[in-house]
Amino acid sequence: MKIRFSALFLMLCLLLPSFIACSGGRQADVHVFYYNYSDTYISSVRSALDSELSAAGISYQDYDGAGSQTTQTEQIRTALTKGAKAILVNIVNTGSDDAAKEITALAKEASVPLVFFNREVSDAAIADYDNSAFVGTRAEEAGILQGELIGEYLSKNFAACDLNGDGEISYILFKGEEGNNEAIFRTKYSVEEANAVLERNGKKPLRFYDKTNPNAYLVDKNGLWSATAANEYMTTALTAYNASGNNMIELVICNNDGMAEGAISALNAAGYNKGEGTPAIPVFGVDATDAAKNLIRNGQMAGTIKQDGEGMAKALLHLARNVIEGRELMADTSEFTIDDGSRKIRIHYEKYVG
DSSP: OHHHHHHHHHHHHHHHHHHHHHTTOTTOSEEEEESOTTOHHHHHHHHHHHHHHHHTTOOEEEEEOTTOHHHHHHHHHHHHHTTOSEEEEOOSOOSSSHHHHHHHHHHHHHTOOEEEESSOOOHHHHHTOTTEEEEEOOHHHHHHHHHHHHHHHHHHHHHHHOTTOSSOOEEEEEEEOTTOHHHHHHHHHHHHHHHHHHHHTTOOOOEESOTTOTTSSEEOTTSSOOHHHHHHHHHHHHHHSSGGGTOOOOEEEESSHHHHHHHHHHHHHTTOSSSTTSOOOOEEOSBOOHHHHHHHHTTSOOBEEEEOHHHHHHHHHHHHHHHHTTOOTTTTOTTSEEOTTSOEEEOOEEEEOO
């Protein structure tokens, strides 16, 4: 019995390090830092990347920054101290270069390859360290495509959308987060491109519903791009801007699908967008989450822009595998779209209407 127990104990000791690494413990090779697990799109990226890394036999550990740059930076320090072979960072703070440059300096000092992803950092942050890169979209592309989608939809359905018959479409727009390039460019181009399409079709430009708001958008004060924030804003707006006042908001533009869900919940409560046979206000988002796709199928949402989480995960896997297999970080990346003179891999957006 003692011999059997000793043999079993020895086997467990030999297997335990591998188990810990594969399950995301201390000996993981790749450490992945997410800005916030609660973000719906980021959850889809995390799920896709976990699957890709597991299938490739690469050990990894995930971290939730929970919206705190201080927390995330300390997590990165700890991972580098424990011997991470590569770090993939969905940075929290995109409002300035400070956080990105600090993380780059930490990785450079430890000689550990660094890949930022999704939330873009500047070219300068990447240039500071030859063994770093970025994987993500072009911030303006989502706004441009969303604007085109909105303009095309309204051009075809203008009379039905112009509820008060004044020849203009009044809109509400949920920005998401101040200082974030994706939010900034989506806010700018969604309206500009929609107006360009409307003008080509002989229609008047969009008009923000609230003349007293100089920004022409509403922002999530907590920076979370949340359904809750959009729901609260939309519910409040509908108390003053509604069918009985002949000033109903006629279009909802959201910089992500989570906020679109929140806005639709508020519209549902007011009797709109409840499916076939009920009055509908067109709602547009970004990300093409599963929830948004269902809303589009059910006729509760007009369209969204697909942000390819699976494509991002595949690009991240490629770079991680390069590191683990001892190749240069950007080796064999000709299949990807890469910015000229930079180590930035771009994942493209697509229009989605079901």
